[in-house]
Amino acid sequence: MYAKIQETAEWLKGRMPSKPETAIILGTGLGHLSEEIQTECTIPYSEIPNFPVSTVEGHSGQLIFGKLGGKDIMAMQGRFHYYEGYSMKEVTFPIRVMYELGIKTLFVSNAAGGTNPGFRIGDLMIITDQINYMPENPLRGENIPTGPRFPDMSEAYDPLLIELADKIAAEKGIKVKHGVYLATQGPTYETPSEYRMFAHWGADAVGMSTVPEVIVARHSGIRCFGISIITDLGVNGKIVKVTHENVQKAANEAQPRMAAIMREMIARS
Ligand code: HPA
Numbered sequence: 271m272y273a274k275i276q277e278t279a280e281w282l283k284g285r286m287p288s289k290p291e292t293a294i295i296l297g298t299g300l301g302h303l304s305e306e307i308q309t310e311c312t313i314p315y316s317e318i319p320n321f322p323v324s325t326v327e328g329h330s331g332q333l334i335f336g337k338l339g340g341k342d343i344m345a346m347q348g349r350f351h352y353y354e355g356y357s358m359k360e361v362t363f364p365i366r367v368m369y370e371l372g373i374k375t376l377f378v379s380n381a382a383g384g385t386n387p388g389f390r391i392g393d394l395m396i397i398t399d400q401i402n403y404m405p406e407n408p409l410r411g412e413n414i415p416t417g418p419r420f421p422d423m424s425e426a427y428d429p430l431l432i433e434l435a436d437k438i439a440a441e442k443g444i445k446v447k448h449g450v451y452l453a454t455q456g457p458t459y460e461t462p463s464e465y466r467m468f469a470h471w472g473a474d475a476v477g478m479s480t481v482p483e484v485i486v487a488r489h490s491g492i493r494c495f496g497i498s499i500i501t502d503l504g505v506n507g508k509i510v511k512v513t514h515e516n517v518q519k520a521a522n523e524a525q526p527r528m529a530a531i532m533r534e535m536i537a538r539s
Pocket of ligand 1: 384
């Protein structure tokens with residue numbers, strides 16, 4: 271496993287136009303930020319040795335290298351989801367590679383269902399913490415020696431980055447919420463009872479991604495920052511049928527606000 275990670279990292283090092291310390295994962299319908307990247311090089315996942323291949327609609331599946339906010343960055347356009355059938359090791363393989371490439375900070379984005387009664391569709395939720403409700407932990411098995419066997423998760427999302435995001439959002443007049451993101455394996459959206467249970471557990475939003483990537487990033491000491499776009503509501507009395515199309519549409523409308531915050535954070539960090 272570790273040998274494969276290193277092999278992929280070496281292959282990419284031979285093709286990267288720069289040495290970025292910041293990586294971004296663009297989630298469902300969140301391609302907007304990628305349009306703002308001054309792209310220097312794109313590499314389809316299918317060309318990268320040992321990389322899984324993305325299949326889900328709305329994910330084109332490529333690495334982008336370029337500049338955002340004046341900084342060198344790499345971006346994953348499209349991620350690997352557990353519900354697609356990938357193993358946890360495959361889902362998080364790109365994060366392992368990022369560490370080998372010298373990435374220090376990871377920005378993640380996703381679409382999520384709001385379980386907090388104070389949320390509205392289209393809200394941006396800065397992720398303050400996470401709950402792993404997926405059936406497995408990506409660190410299960412032999413410990414890869416980039417981090418400890420039993421990693422601390424007391425600050426999964428970096429408090430200083432959250433502070434910076436709040437400051438930038440206030441300056442730009444962008445309203446943001448804070449909350450805890452819970453990941454299920456999907457691919458079903460939640461029943462009303464499941465939404466209620468997750469809210470009782472302390473979740474403010476529910477989705478099908480991000481948690482494995484952040485676990486692996488933290489294992490390697492990568493700082494993480496995340497934003498969920500609330501695309502539907504799992505709140506008693508406000509539950510309507512969720513469709514992938516509606517999720518994409520709501521994400522699309524909110525993404526310029528999310529992109530503005532992340533771009534400025536990258537520029538200043
Ligand atoms: N549940 C799970 N995943 C999601 C949701 C949801 O309500 N909305 C967008 N992704």
